[in-house]
Amino acid sequence: GGGRASAGLTVVSTVELEIPPRSDYLALVRLVVANTATLVASLTDRRVDDLRLAVSEACANAVDGQRAQGSSLPIHIAIELSDDSVAVTITDHGGGFEPDAVDPIPAADDPGRLRHERGLGIPLMRSLADDVRFTPTADGTAVRLVVGVPPGA
Numbered sequence: 001g002g003g004r005a006s007a008g009l010t011v012v013s014t015v016e017l018e019i020p021p022r023s024d025y026l027a028l029v030r031l032v033v034a035n036t037a038t039l040v041a042s043l044t045d046r047r048v049d050d051l052r053l054a055v056s057e058a059c060a061n062a063v064d065g066q067r068a069q070g071s072s073l074p075i076h077i078a079i080e081l082s083d084d085s086v087a088v089t090i091t092d093h094g095g096g097f098e099p100d101a102v103d104p105i106p107a108a109d110d111p112g113r114l115r116h117e118r119g120l121g122i123p124l125m126r127s128l129a130d131d132v133r134f135t136p137t138a139d140g141t142a143v144r145l146v147v148g149v150p151p152g153a
Contacts, residue, residue: 011080011087013039018074019059021066021092029077030056036079037086043147051086051147054128057121058090058143065094065140085130085148092140 015036019025034052037043055077062075073093080087126132131146 010082012083013081015079015081017077017079019077021063021072021075023060023063026056026059026063029059033077033079033088036081037147040081040084040086042084043086047147050128051088051145054125054132054145054147055088055090057125058088058145061121061143062090062092062094062141065092069093069095071095071139082148085146087144087146089142089144091137091142094140096136096139096141 015032017029017032019029030052033055034048037048037051059075059077066073066075071093075093076089076091078089078091080089122132125143125145129145129147131144133144135142135144
Protein backbone atom coordinates (compact mmCIF):
# COMPACT_ATOMS: atom_id res chain seq x y z
CA GLY A 1 0.00 0.00 0.00
CA GLY A 2 0.78 3.68 0.42
CA GLY A 3 1.44 6.03 -2.47
CA ARG A 4 0.77 3.43 -5.14
CA ALA A 5 -1.63 4.71 -7.79
CA SER A 6 -3.45 2.42 -10.18
CA ALA A 7 -3.23 2.98 -13.93
CA GLY A 8 -4.31 6.46 -14.94
CA LEU A 9 -5.01 7.66 -11.40
CA THR A 10 -2.75 10.53 -10.39
CA VAL A 11 -3.32 11.08 -6.69
CA VAL A 12 -3.55 14.77 -5.80
CA SER A 13 -4.10 14.34 -2.07
CA THR A 14 -4.85 11.64 0.48
CA VAL A 15 -6.95 11.77 3.65
CA GLU A 16 -6.47 8.94 6.13
CA LEU A 17 -8.66 7.83 9.00
CA GLU A 18 -8.46 5.02 11.54
CA ILE A 19 -11.50 3.84 13.45
CA PRO A 20 -12.09 1.22 16.12
CA PRO A 21 -13.87 -1.86 14.71
CA ARG A 22 -17.28 -0.70 15.96
CA SER A 23 -20.36 0.04 13.91
CA ASP A 24 -21.07 3.27 15.83
CA TYR A 25 -18.13 4.82 13.92
CA LEU A 26 -19.67 4.15 10.46
CA ALA A 27 -21.59 7.45 10.45
CA LEU A 28 -18.29 9.31 10.99
CA VAL A 29 -16.68 7.43 8.08
CA ARG A 30 -19.64 8.25 5.80
CA LEU A 31 -19.38 11.94 6.75
CA VAL A 32 -15.60 12.15 6.17
CA VAL A 33 -15.78 10.23 2.86
CA ALA A 34 -18.69 12.29 1.51
CA ASN A 35 -17.19 15.63 2.53
CA THR A 36 -13.78 14.70 1.14
CA ALA A 37 -15.26 13.39 -2.13
CA THR A 38 -17.01 16.72 -2.74
CA LEU A 39 -13.53 18.24 -3.22
CA VAL A 40 -13.46 16.51 -6.62
CA ALA A 41 -15.47 19.16 -8.45
CA SER A 42 -16.48 16.90 -11.35
CA LEU A 43 -18.21 14.30 -9.14
CA THR A 44 -21.99 14.62 -9.01
CA ASP A 45 -23.88 14.45 -5.71
CA ARG A 46 -25.28 11.08 -6.81
CA ARG A 47 -21.79 9.61 -7.31
CA VAL A 48 -20.71 10.97 -3.91
CA ASP A 49 -23.77 9.25 -2.38
CA ASP A 50 -22.91 6.00 -4.22
CA LEU A 51 -19.37 6.12 -2.86
CA ARG A 52 -20.58 6.88 0.67
CA LEU A 53 -22.90 3.84 0.60
CA ALA A 54 -20.26 1.52 -0.91
CA VAL A 55 -17.69 2.60 1.71
CA SER A 56 -20.25 2.14 4.48
CA GLU A 57 -20.88 -1.45 3.30
CA ALA A 58 -17.14 -2.20 3.10
CA CYS A 59 -16.59 -0.78 6.60
CA ALA A 60 -19.55 -2.74 8.00
CA ASN A 61 -18.05 -5.93 6.52
CA ALA A 62 -14.67 -5.02 8.08
CA VAL A 63 -16.29 -4.46 11.50
CA ASP A 64 -18.16 -7.79 11.25
CA GLY A 65 -15.01 -9.63 10.16
CA GLN A 66 -12.92 -8.25 12.99
CA ARG A 67 -15.65 -8.95 15.54
CA ALA A 68 -15.72 -12.58 14.34
CA GLN A 69 -11.90 -12.76 14.72
CA GLY A 70 -11.91 -11.00 18.08
CA SER A 71 -9.60 -8.30 16.69
CA SER A 72 -9.68 -4.82 18.25
CA LEU A 73 -7.04 -3.40 15.86
CA PRO A 74 -8.12 -0.19 14.07
CA ILE A 75 -9.64 -0.27 10.60
CA HIS A 76 -7.69 1.99 8.24
CA ILE A 77 -9.47 4.13 5.62
CA ALA A 78 -7.45 5.99 2.96
CA ILE A 79 -9.28 8.43 0.68
CA GLU A 80 -7.26 9.33 -2.42
CA LEU A 81 -8.39 12.26 -4.51
CA SER A 82 -7.38 12.77 -8.14
CA ASP A 83 -8.58 15.39 -10.60
CA ASP A 84 -11.64 13.36 -11.62
CA SER A 85 -12.04 10.44 -9.22
CA VAL A 86 -11.96 9.29 -5.61
CA ALA A 87 -10.47 5.98 -4.47
CA VAL A 88 -11.17 4.72 -0.95
CA THR A 89 -9.24 1.79 0.49
CA ILE A 90 -10.57 0.09 3.64
CA THR A 91 -8.02 -2.19 5.30
CA ASP A 92 -9.14 -4.54 8.08
CA HIS A 93 -7.64 -7.21 10.32
CA GLY A 94 -10.55 -9.66 9.97
CA GLY A 95 -8.61 -12.69 8.80
CA GLY A 96 -9.48 -12.29 5.12
CA PHE A 97 -11.95 -14.04 2.82
CA GLU A 98 -12.33 -14.97 -0.82
CA PRO A 99 -14.85 -12.56 -2.42
CA ASP A 100 -15.71 -15.00 -5.21
CA ALA A 101 -16.42 -17.75 -2.67
CA VAL A 102 -19.21 -15.80 -0.95
CA ASP A 103 -22.49 -17.70 -1.26
CA PRO A 104 -24.60 -16.35 -4.10
CA ILE A 105 -27.60 -14.37 -2.93
CA PRO A 106 -30.98 -15.87 -3.82
CA ALA A 107 -33.08 -13.99 -6.37
CA ALA A 108 -35.26 -11.17 -5.02
CA ASP A 109 -38.42 -13.33 -5.36
CA ASP A 110 -36.85 -16.37 -3.61
CA PRO A 111 -38.15 -16.79 -0.02
CA GLY A 112 -34.58 -17.79 0.98
CA ARG A 113 -33.55 -14.20 0.28
CA LEU A 114 -35.09 -13.20 3.61
CA ARG A 115 -32.29 -15.03 5.43
CA HIS A 116 -29.70 -12.82 3.67
CA GLU A 117 -29.90 -9.72 5.81
CA ARG A 118 -26.15 -9.16 5.33
CA GLY A 119 -24.07 -10.39 2.43
CA LEU A 120 -25.62 -7.96 -0.03
CA GLY A 121 -22.53 -5.83 0.52
CA ILE A 122 -20.23 -7.14 -2.21
CA PRO A 123 -22.75 -7.05 -5.09
CA LEU A 124 -23.93 -3.66 -3.81
CA MET A 125 -20.37 -2.29 -3.74
CA ARG A 126 -19.79 -3.60 -7.28
CA SER A 127 -22.98 -1.92 -8.51
CA LEU A 128 -22.14 1.45 -6.89
CA ALA A 129 -18.41 1.86 -7.59
CA ASP A 130 -16.68 2.04 -10.97
CA ASP A 131 -13.94 -0.30 -9.75
CA VAL A 132 -13.85 -2.66 -6.75
CA ARG A 133 -10.76 -4.67 -5.79
CA PHE A 134 -10.14 -7.04 -2.91
CA THR A 135 -6.51 -7.60 -1.91
CA PRO A 136 -5.49 -10.03 0.84
CA THR A 137 -3.21 -8.58 3.51
CA ALA A 138 -1.15 -10.36 6.18
CA ASP A 139 -4.14 -10.58 8.55
CA GLY A 140 -7.15 -9.29 6.66
CA THR A 141 -8.39 -7.65 3.48
CA ALA A 142 -7.95 -4.31 1.72
CA VAL A 143 -11.01 -3.26 -0.28
CA ARG A 144 -10.42 -0.50 -2.86
CA LEU A 145 -13.45 1.35 -4.22
CA VAL A 146 -13.06 3.89 -7.04
CA VAL A 147 -15.72 6.31 -8.21
CA GLY A 148 -14.87 8.65 -11.04
CA VAL A 149 -16.09 10.46 -14.06
CA PRO A 150 -16.07 8.26 -17.17
CA PRO A 151 -13.80 9.55 -19.97
CA GLY A 152 -15.61 11.99 -22.22
CA ALA A 153 -18.30 12.75 -19.63
